Amino acid sequence: MTSQHDGQPGGEEQRALTVLPPRLSMPRMATPKQTVTFLMGPDDFEEFVKEWVPTQGAKYDLVERQGGAGDHGIDVAGFLTQAKLEGEWHNYQCKQYKRDLTWTTAAQEMRKMFVAAAAGHFTVPSRYVFVALTFAASLKRILSKPSECRTKFLEELSTTRDKLVTKLDDDERRKVKELAEGTDFGMFSCIDLDQVIEEHMTTPHWLARFPHVPLANGPSKLTPPERPRHDEARYVQRLVDVYRERYPDKINTLEQVEDVTEAKGHLLRQRVAFFAAESVRVFARDSTTPGYFDQVKEDIYTIVVEESERSHPNGWERHAAVAICAGTVEVTETILKPYVGPEVRKGVCHHLANDNRLIWCREGEQ
Structure with a gap:
């Protein structure tokens, strides 16, 4: 009689191997930072910034996008009065570059703003904020010293090859220079994406933008007063x-x-x-x-x-x-x-x- 174990080492029965199918893993949802950086287009980024602007503490009469051809360097404007561009207002310049925003790019936007203001398109904003994914450390240092920033800007203004400036006649260039000389460059600042995301989370727009991301804080507990309201x-x-x-x-x-x-x-x-x-x-x-x-x-x-x-x-x-x-x-x-x-x-x-x-x-x- 032949045993079922015959032919197996040690007379032990060999167990069949079970081949498991490959494990499926669900793709991870993009984080808010990844969404803004890689999935948003320029228009959507400006809209995202517009949603965030009211968190900045100013009591704006109106916040609106003005980006596009002929915007004179205004992407998102926060108006503090009904006079809008003729009164006090803040400018939020949106830059969705994958690389650090540098002084060269920032200075070009500054020139655009001063040229337009000198031409009477609007008053100089009382606050000008660069909103970008990241900033070069050198730009942050320059903006942190307003007087030195103004000096550097004026020095470059006289030698720039920027067509916005070179096409101006002498009188127009003088007006731009005088306007810049009389401006407090402390109005320029920069805010990076990490801060924008953290503050955008407090807005009613957060959920629509990032429905898969839990909110930082839930409902605040309310207790009944002694007498019914x-x-x-x-x-x-x-x-x-x-x-x-x-x-x-x-x-x-x-x-x-x-x-x-x-x-x-x-x-x-x-x-x-x-x-x-x-x-x-x-x-x-x-x-x-x-x-x-x-x-x-x-x-x-x-x-x-x-x-x-x-x-x-x-x-x-x-x-x-x-x-x-x-x-x-x-x-x-x-x-x-x-x-x-x-x-x-x-x-x-x-x-x-x-x-x-x-x-x-x-x-x-x-």
Whole structure:
């Protein structure tokens, strides 16, 4: 008899090899810096800078792009008055070069601005910011010493071969020179991409630009004031109706809720939940897109309305059933989802009550 182990070293059975398929790896999403550097075109970069400009602390009357042919060196302008280019304004010069921005390029843009201002196209801006991916260290040093920067600029102005200057007649060149001599070169500065990205993150535009990147900060916690605010009136009244129904001999008004321990604790929990949802609403309004909170409300309403429409012994039971149901809702995948926990979902029910879309007490149920 021949053994199944015959012919194998040591008489041991050889195990079959399992060949695994190659592992698939998902491509990494580009970081914001990579997106701006490699995927944005010049126009989109200017729009990106325009979105960021309001973070700079100035109270601009208007921020607008002016880049293009004949822009006289203005890419993004921040106007501090309604006089716009005839009043005080700031210029943001956008340079999306893959290499360091140097003095040679910066000086050319300065000349363009002074030539246009001397010709009466606009007043000299009170602030002129170069926005670029990176800057040469030598340019940063020059701009950090305004008086030396002006001296260097004027020396080069007299010898430059820049056609913007060489085509001017003597009177026009004199006006440009005098304008530069009377300008405080402290108005020139540079801001690199790292700073722009960090500050752009605080704008409502961040999410649209980089939906896959988490925000640095979530909603700020809001707590209910001692007395309900005017925007709580409807949902609080809906709850008072519940307490009136449950404690007919003890509660008829909001003030009487304080005298019933169970009702008092219940109301406080609902108000805490309302403000938890309110914090997400405010966060969506200020840092993302208001429509995302509206989507959360719709997601929750679509499910809980079915529970609300069912027969319940009373408003207390209906509210409890709806609140439990809200905690099971799978909300749409948006930047808000990580912040929509059980308490926020319960609070959204009271936002829906405020919108008159959920009612707890119905006639004839008790």
